[in-house]
Amino acid sequence: MSPPNVSPDWYNPPPYDQWEDAQPHPMWAQARSECPIIETPGNEWAPDPTFSTHTFADADRVMRDSETFTATINGESMAPFMGELMLGMDGDEHRRYRGIVAQAFKRSAIERWKPELIDGVLTRLLDELAPAGRGDLVASLTSKYPVQVICGIVGVPMEDHEQFNEWADQINHGPLRPDPGMAASAAMVEYLEPLVEARRAEPTGDLLSELVHAEVDGERLTDGKLYGFLRLLLPAGAETTYRLFGSCLSGLLTHPEVMDRVVEDRSLVAPLIEETLRWDSSVPMVSRRATVDTEIGGCPVRSGSPVTVFAGSANHDESRWADPAAWDIDREPQAHMAFGTGAHQCLGMHLARVELDAGINAVLDRLPDLRLDEAFPPPVVTGYAFRGPKTLPATWSP
């Protein structure tokens, strides 16, 4: 067994306050070619030395072996703000919990949200945007769309979605700013309580009604797990999808020849989404902790060590994809890691794909002759823990 490399001098994970602007792909490429498992020393945020993986095979191994690599590390930092978090559960507890909430996220269950809710949100946002003829697609469209869809699915009244989004953001940043995080967590539960009670008394067909009545083996969700799930939904489902939507549009805007093909042939939208998920997933890292002394890729890993799986790097593994940094919608389809794998594989992946497909088609229908706005620099996808373009200045025929 060869020891892992300990922080080679070219391996510089950005400090937290620079995560938004980080560009880690070159560093991950060097790790894949020189030393795919790297040990980094602890710091003020993560006191234990961490082992990072960079290849597809190592990502697959860690995410599928949930006995050797526990997900409880995800709950450790977020539990004070989100409560009982499925992302931080293992084994039977996770299986039972996921069994109850998964029914609402099956492909067949998602389709029913498409005509009214998903298309309705897109129509409203594009009705406002289209006549302008130019604008930032992130500020006016992508950042607003999945939040409104999730609020609609949960059953939160539309007029409250901005408040809901603000709480979700404060909860998300809880580990960095605990006081507002705790206050937002309490405020969200207080807001949801009467809605939950109303759905218990009279189901209305929304997700909340389903969740309070769903049973697996005669078991229902406890209040702790119900509010834990509701507090996870917006951070897990809105930020991830809006950023990926932005990366899809960024690919199209920076490749006008592909844009022209996709406008004409909408069967290319599905491969475009899969290629963008592979090329630059909005969720490039996943966390676990080793439960025993073990090894990854032939490198020893000590029991108790945090393990960071760079799924964004696994999706550029040269042994699976030629020229992985290129955005190429004509690639042969091949499984990627954007939604993770194993027990915690993304619960919302069918919803994300339906939202992305509807979103891209609506943009191409409603914003004809869509092009980059030459008055601004071209868009870039950035980020370390979440990736996406911050702005997408564009013009179109009103």
Ligand code: HEM
């Ligand atoms: C492009 C969009 C999305 C991406 C790239 C993404 C990515 C991921 C990844 C990588 C994981 C696995 C995390 C781990 O193993 O630790 C995950 C889990 C999860 N995702 Fe997504 N996600 C997306 C959209 C959504 C949506 C729309 C929802 C829900 C409405 C959602 C809900 C969840 C939940 C609840 C989990 C935890 C599942 C579990 O613990 O069993 N995600 N997602």
